Amino acid sequence: MSNPILVIGAGVAGMTAAIELADSGIKTVLVEKLQTTGGNALNLYKAFPTDDCFYCFEGNRWRPGIRKCFYRSALIDQPNLDLKMDCKVESITGPPGKFKVVLELGPQYVNPKKCTMCGYCLEKSKAFSLLSPQCQPQAVVYNPELKDDETKNAAEGCPTKAINLDAETSKETLTVSDIIIATGFHEMKPVNMDEYGYGTHPNIITQLELAQILDPNGPSKGAVLRPSDGVPAKRVMMVQCVGSRDENYYPYCSKICCIFALKHAKILTQERGDIEVGVVYMDIRTYDRYEEYYRETRKSGVEYVRGRVTRIDPQKDGSLDIIVYDSLLDKYLKFSVDLFVLSSALEPPSGSSTLIDTLGLSSASGFVGSIAPETEVVVGNHIYACGSALGPAEVPESVTQARAVVSKILQGRK
Ligand SMILES: Cc1cc2nc3c(=O)[nH]c(=O)nc-3n(C[C@H](O)[C@H](O)[C@H](O)COP(=O)(O)OP(=O)(O)OC[C@H]3O[C@@H](n4cnc5c(N)ncnc54)[C@H](O)[C@@H]3O)c2cc1C
Ligand code: SF4
Ligand code: SF4
The missing domain is CATH 3.30.70.20 (Alpha-Beta Plaits)
Structure with a gap:
């Protein structure tokens, strides 16, 4: 019998790969460092491109017809799938095809x-x-x-x-034939970027934090309130490219932050009453079908300002004055807002570089680098990567890559 396959990271990419492998009859071990699966998609409320809710992605197969099933969980009930939560890969040794992996499991309270x-x-x-x-x-x-x-x-x-x-914590040693890296991304907390004031005022938040405010299961049950005092927010300003396309932080474009910013602008203006939204940008990169978000939000009155945020002045009433240099008008503008939302860079998760070095892989700005564009998801001998582990990616792309990995492995086993 073949050795099992190890999938590292239980976001949508890792879950998809693990479930599809297990469904194909292959013993699969899925390890997740946190205490829940789902990764970054867990608390996102609505998902582009369809604006469906994210809830039923979790634990169920990525198939529209059965998303709502509450009682069946492909992650828990599939006998070929061994899900290990609060679990870290301590070491990987041995030759490709027979990797020896030591796992450290947190206490199962x-x-x-x-x-x-x-x-x-x-x-x-x-x-x-x-x-x-x-x-x-x-x-x-x-x-x-x-x-x-x-x-x-x-x-x-x-x-x-x-x-x-x-x-107590415990250790487990496994021999696995293949390793799939699905460790995803982390939203940078821009604490060192003084110009954006993150961490200095509760009403300055990131897009991921806004997603949690918009979530009906979130702390405010979906009401858009100012974290400082719980007053309903009426004016929201977003700023793009925070830490991305910036030589001092991450030189790359984080690819999906324009799209989720506009998704949030659409929810704020169309679903949550009379909230005014502004977006300060360098370029709006809504590639492919996502251009529709740009058109729709423009129509619904979202104000786009091409320029840079130059100053933030907190006011006594809890609001923030944002001073923006508008490069098209060549003048400074002042906006008074309740929430200032930063579209912060999507960076490799902690531990990424150790994993890349241990497996002798190439790195692309800290994410897993693929060896050749035509192989894309195959990064080494018996080693694969999918989803945002390869760089920021939307859910459909992450899922497609996960399936591509599975089909490569299945072809190799024929
Ligand atoms: C604010 C925001 C809004 C978004 N909205 C949308 C949207 O509407 N539609 C859309 O398609 N996409 C959206 N996205 C993108 C979406 O979140 C990603 O496409 C998706 O999360 C990628 O899944 P993933 O599995 O590749 O990575 P992740 O979701 O990052 O999952 C990776 C998993 O691996 C785990 N992990 C990391 N390192 C290790 C390790 N060493 N050992 C074990 N486990 C590890 C992590 O804990 C995590 O659970 C949004 C992203 C953000 C930030
Ligand atoms: S009391 Fe026991 S069964 Fe009830 S929620 Fe807590 S752990 Fe679960
Ligand atoms: S996707 Fe948009 S906000 Fe994100 S880095 Fe690229 S241009 Fe900037």
Whole structure:
């Protein structure tokens, strides 16, 4: 029998690859460093290009007809698929085709197979939480750093005895035939870019943070409120290319931030009442079918300003005055706004360079580099990559690449 295949990262790309391999009868181990699968797509609310909601992507196959299925999870119920959460790859040695992989697994405080999500522990102690209503596996998580006087009682009172507060880390060694890297991207937190004031005022946020505000399951249940005081936001200003196309940070274009900024502008103007939106940009890069977002948002009154943000002045009433140099009009403009949203660069996740070096791969600005354009998803002997691990990518592209990897592997096994 062939050795299993290892998929690193359980975002949409890794989940797709793992589920399709497992469905094809191949034993697959999917490791995820966090305590839930889904990656960056977990809390995005609506998804371009269709404006469908993101919820049912999680845990179900990427097939329209069965997206709404709540009871069947391809990740949990597929016998060929071994999902390991809170799991890190400690080392990879051995020859291609017979890689020896050592995994470090975090303590399994809550057994997801036993947790029925009854909510008892959540009511009792702050140390238990639900990462997202869409999380897979469907189970609460425990954070020992938030332990309080009621934690022990909460654990003892769990009706299914799903909680083990004494759980410890463990190690596991596997031999795998192939490795698929699906480690995705991270949204840069622009704390060092003084010109944008991120971290200095609660109403200066990133696009990923705005996505969580727009999410009906998010902290404000979808209401667009100023984080500083909970007052409804009426004016939102976005700024593009924060840290991207910038020699001091990331020289590349992050490719999808124009599109998700415009998706958010559309939701704000068309769904959430009379919110005014402005976008400060260098270039708007809405490639292919996404040009429609640009046309639609222009029609619905979004104000586009080509130029640079030069100053941010916080006001006593919680608003922000944004001074912008408009390069088309050659003059400075002042905008008074409630929320200032930064389209921050999409960077390689932490640990990416170690993985690239360990496997002897090439790097493309810190993401996994492919060896030749025509092979695209194949980056080495028995090593593949897909999705945003290869650089910022939208969901359809990530899923297509994951499927391309699976079909390459299946061809090789015939
Ligand atoms: C604000 C915003 C809005 C967006 N809106 C849309 C949209 O509307 N439509 C659309 O198509 N796309 C959208 N995207 C893009 C979408 O998020 C990506 O296409 C998608 O997340 C890519 O999936 P992925 O699996 O490649 O990577 P990720 O989602 O980044 O998943 C990677 C996974 O790997 C895990 N991981 C990383 N390193 C390791 C490691 N060493 N070991 C184990 N696990 C690891 C991570 O924890 C994560 O779970 C948006 C992105 C942002 C930031
Ligand atoms: S009490 Fe037990 S079953 Fe209920 S949510 Fe907590 S861990 Fe899950
Ligand atoms: S996609 Fe748009 S916002 Fe993002 S880096 Fe490229 S041009 Fe800038």
